[in-house]
Amino acid sequence: xxQRIVVGAHYGFRDWLGQRATAxxxxxxxxxxxAVLLVAQPSDYLGWYGVFSPAxxxxxxxxxxxxxxxxxxxGIRDIWMDYVKPTGVRLVLQVGTIVWLVACGMWALKIFLx
Amino acid sequence: xxxxxAKAARPRPKxxxxxxxxxxxxxxxxxxxxxxxxxxxxxxxxxxxxxxxSLSTEIGFESLxxxxxxxxxxxxxxxxxxxxxxxxxxxxxxLLLDMHKCVDLPAARTSAAxxxxxxxxxxxxxxxxxxx
Numbered sequence: 565x566x567q568r569i570v571v572g573a574h575y576g577f578r579d580w581l582g583q584r585a586t587a588x589x590x591x592x593x594x595x596x597x598x599a600v601l602l603v604a605q606p607s608d609y610l611g612w613y614g615v616f617s618p619a620x621x622x623x624x625x626x627x628x629x630x631x632x633x634x635x636x637x638x639g640i641r642d643i644w645m646d647y648v649k650p651t652g653v654r655l656v657l658q659v660g661t662i663v664w665l666v667a668c669g670m671w672a673l674k675i676f677l678x
Numbered sequence: 679x680x681x682x683x684a685k686a687a688r689p690r691p692k693x694x695x696x697x698x699x700x701x702x703x704x705x706x707x708x709x710x711x712x713x714x715x716x717x718x719x720x721x722x723x724x725x726x727x728x729x730x731x732s733l734s735t736e737i738g739f740e741s742l743x744x745x746x747x748x749x750x751x752x753x754x755x756x757x758x759x760x761x762x763x764x765x766x767x768x769x770x771x772x773l774l775l776d777m778h779k780c781v782d783l784p785a786a787r788t789s790a791a792x793x794x795x796x797x798x799x800x801x802x803x804x805x806x807x808x809x810x
Contacts, residue, residue, distance in 0.1 A: 584776065587769050594766065609739035612732060636722070639715045668722050675730045 583638040586631035593628040622676045629672045633665040704790040711768040714761035721758050752809045759808070760801040767797040 600621070606612040616622060640661050648654045693699070701709065731738040745751055771789050774780055780789045 584773060587773065591766065591770070609732075609736040612739065616733060632722075636715075636719050639712075640719055643712065643716060665722075668726060671723075671726050671730070675726065675733060678734070 579638045579641070583635055586635040589631045590628055590635065593624060593631075596624065616676070626672060626676055629669065633669050637661065637665055702787070704786050707768050707771065707790045707793050710764055711772070714765040714768075717761045718758065718765060721761075725758070746809070756801070756805040756809070759805050760798070763797040763801040763804070764793070767793045767800075 600615055604611060604615050606615055616625065641658060644654050644657050644661070648657060728742065731742045733739075746755075771780075771793050774789065775786070780786055
């Protein structure tokens with residue numbers, strides 16, 4: 565059986581498409597957030613907290629962050645693939661990147677659901 | 679051609695002198711898109727911390743307002759605002775290229791210039807609204 569490289573094959577198209585799809589979703593959220601901030605113009609804690617207190621805004625923001633973490637994963641993985649040739653080193657860096665992003669995801673959940 | 683297998687493989691020419699390589703404008707947009715993406719990635723925990731502090735308690739919000747007065751924090755956040763704007767605008771240019779729009783060279787150079795003419799003023803405007 566041919567040796568498969570564990571960190572570099574057979575998931576290109578899915579991630580390429582996912583990176584574009586998450587980009588569009590994040591662009592939409594960015595516009596939404598700018599519009600909300602322009603209307604609300606929060607200047608103190610209550611105003612700022614008020615922007616993110618509605619449930620739909622929390623859901624939208626957490627969805628944005630989920631898209632961000634997947635989008636960032638594909639981008640950073642591309643950087644590792646371009647510049648880090650030794651397989652063992654790249655594996656460590658890729659796993660480290662995933663752990664970093666998952667931990668950030670857990671933190672985001674804590675921020676918006678506490 | 680029959681002697682190529684007999685010759686030892688010549689090392690491929692390599693030119694990595696960054697001070698001498700002159701990138702065309704679309705090339706700058708592209709490498710800055712990668713650099714801004716990497717910078718934003720590294721800034722994610724910092725930005726999550728800002729969100730956490732500002733949303734959890736009023737005291738957190740107040741102390742954050744004080745931290746945001748520091749000149750180097752403002753500089754850092756302005757850099758991140760620029761990174762986001764550049765990554766956003768260059769990303770839209772990439773989406774257009776993916777849809778085979780502006781693919782020929784003159785259009786690609788124009789769209790690269792547009793990325794700078796849109797992202798830099800937008801970043802300056804947002805930074806100005808945030809910090810001044």
